[in-house]
Amino acid sequence: xxxxxxxxxxxxxxxxxxxxxxxxxxxxxxxxxxxxxxxxxxxxxxxxxxxxxxxxxxxxxxxxxxxxxxxxxxxxxxxxxxxxxxxxxxxxxxxxxxxxxxxxxxxxxxx
Numbered sequence: 001x002x003x004x005x006x007x008x009x010x011x012x013x014x015x016x017x018x019x020x021x022x023x024x025x026x027x028x029x030x031x032x033x034x035x036x037x038x039x040x041x042x043x044x045x046x047x048x049x050x051x052x053x054x055x056x057x058x059x060x061x062x063x064x065x066x067x068x069x070x071x072x073x074x075x076x077x078x079x080x081x082x083x084x085x086x087x088x089x090x091x092x093x094x095x096x097x098x099x100x101x102x103x104x105x106x107x108x109x110x111x
């Protein structure tokens with residue numbers, strides 16, 4: 001692992017983080033963008049299948065009101081499952097933030 005100095009550290013490549021990284025890419029600054037998500041395989045995009053139009057009206061809909069919730073679970077079981085998933089998501093986020101901060105602390109910022 002190289003320990004090159006960076007000028008900008010961006011944590012999270014969501015809408016805002018990706019926009020900032022993209023806008024700073026044309027500068028001569030050294031940018032490090034960290035994100036916890038993995039890469040999507042382009043072959044798994046919903047638009048690559050023959051039924052892409054049908055998928056648009058189901059699980060891949062842009063509207064959260066159309067995307068189907070988990071079926072077959074009672075409201076109480078669904079709520080408990082959501083709480084467990086949220087707890088796991090927060091633990092992963094905390095772990096990744098601590099790793100990112102430790103990595104950033106190991107860099108030598110030159111001004």
